[in-house]
Amino acid sequence: MPRLDVREIPPVNRHDKIHEAFDGMDPGETLTIVNDHEPKPLYYEMAAEIPEFDEEAYEVRQNAPDEFVAEFPKSED
Incomplete structure (x- = not known):
């Protein structure tokens, strides 16, 4: 499953990178x-x-104060 750590990506660019991956x-x-x-x-x-x-x-x-792990599933239909 794809995994993307966006903490090092400038906030203004995060959503674009996430949408591309999705x-x-x-x-x-x-x-x-x-x-x-x-x-x-x-x-x-x-x-x-x-x-x-x-x-x-x-x-x-939430795994730590500055670490949130979110699962964004893509539907099968």
Whole structure:
């Protein structure tokens, strides 16, 4: 499954990189994002704009104060 650590990417460029990675995935795959904050704005953006984003299967966990790991699944249909 694709994994993208965006903590070293300038914030202004993060969403573009994430969208590129998500677009390149096959249906049924999940993109794992490692971020320095909970990616709620990204979740809402993808839920509103990306029909293939399976928002019901989205998960996020906080592993450290500056480490959030979010799973962005791509629906199979």
